[in-house]
Amino acid sequence: MLTVAMPKGRIFSEAIALLKKAGYDLPADLEDSRKLMIDVPDEQLRFILAKPMDVATYVEHGVADVGIAGKDVMLEEERDVYEILDLNISKCYLAVAGLPNSQVHDVAPRVATKYPNIASTYFREQGEQVEIIKLNGSVELAPLIGLAERIVDIVSTGRTLKENGLVELERIVEVTSRFIVNPVSYRLKNKAIDEMVERLSHVIERKGTSDEN
Numbered sequence: 222m223l224t225v226a227m228p229k230g231r232i233f234s235e236a237i238a239l240l241k242k243a244g245y246d247l248p249a250d251l252e253d254s255r256k257l258m259i260d261v262p263d264e265q266l267r268f269i270l271a272k273p274m275d276v277a278t279y280v281e282h283g284v285a286d287v288g289i290a291g292k293d294v295m296l297e298e299e300r301d302v303y304e305i306l307d308l309n310i311s312k313c314y315l316a317v318a319g320l321p322n323s324q325v326h327d328v329a330p331r332v333a334t335k336y337p338n339i340a341s342t343y344f345r346e347q348g349e350q351v352e353i354i355k356l357n358g359s360v361e362l363a364p365l366i367g368l369a370e371r372i373v374d375i376v377s378t379g380r381t382l383k384e385n386g387l388v389e390l391e392r393i394v395e396v397t398s399r400f401i402v403n404p405v406s407y408r409l410k411n412k413a414i415d416e417m418v419e420r421l422s423h424v425i426e427r428k429g430t431s432d433e434n
């Protein structure tokens with residue numbers, strides 16, 4: 222039995238679709254359920270449904286053998302897990318944004334973000350001193366209300382920035398979801414994990430090729 226940590230929220234449906242495409246026979250109502258632990262005995266799988274930021278924590282502690290997590294989470298949390306596969310789903314990127322034409326005069330401008338580690342590493346590498354303000358969501362609000370001069374947040378379509386009158390200033394890193402594995406599970410359950418990786422890679426490789434479209 223493999224325990225798979227799945228991120229609830231926007232990655233979930235794409236991840237389930239990918240597993241189904243890879244040939245896993247999963248219950249149709251998986252996405253409507255409020256259950257947080259779901260066994261699929263025919264496939265020898267147990268799913269646990271976690272907050273996206275927590276997936277790598279479950280995998281690092283070995284209560285899940287494998288999991289699916291955004292690259293943003295992997296960079297922010299730096300968990301001791303193997304990142305085996307880029308699943309190429311839930312594409313977006315992390316960027317610095319702010320109000321247009323805003324002049325930053327402060328010695329240490331304030332940067333609001335859900336990603337304090339990524340943001341401080343980025344600005345340190347740029348040689349810029351900033352004050353990081355940690356938020357848990359609606360980060361685009363911060364410059365509008367005067368909490369921060371800049372933000373570091375996810376951009377996908379750019380709609381949230383646009384509708385709040387913000388502009389992208391610098392692109393930090395591209396983000397997609399990754400298949401991650403607990404190092405001990407990888408030794409003990411190598412066959413089952415390798416099979417899942419193989420089946421998933423097969424589906425990812427075919428994605429976007431001309432005979433698939």
Ligand SMILES: Nc1ncnc2c1ncn2[C@@H]1O[C@H](COP(=O)(O)OP(=O)(O)OP(=O)(O)O)[C@@H](O)[C@H]1O
Nearest residue numbers: 229230231232273291292293294311312313375377
């Ligand atoms: N706008 C977006 N488009 C595509 N992928 C995104 C977007 N925002 C976040 N992601 C990816 O999805 C993951 C987060 O998903 P989601 O937004 O459902 O979680 P969340 O922000 O923790 O949600 P909440 O705290 O509101 O439940 C991120 O780690 C990132 O990899």
Ligand SMILES: O=P(O)(O)OC[C@H]1O[C@H](OP(=O)(O)OP(=O)(O)O)[C@H](O)[C@@H]1O
Nearest residue numbers: 358359360374375376377378379380381
């Ligand atoms: O470029 P877009 O397509 O507009 O997507 C980007 C928005 O999506 C995410 O927010 P989410 O919906 O997860 O809300 P939150 O920030 O409050 O968690 C992200 O934090 C941005 O705000």
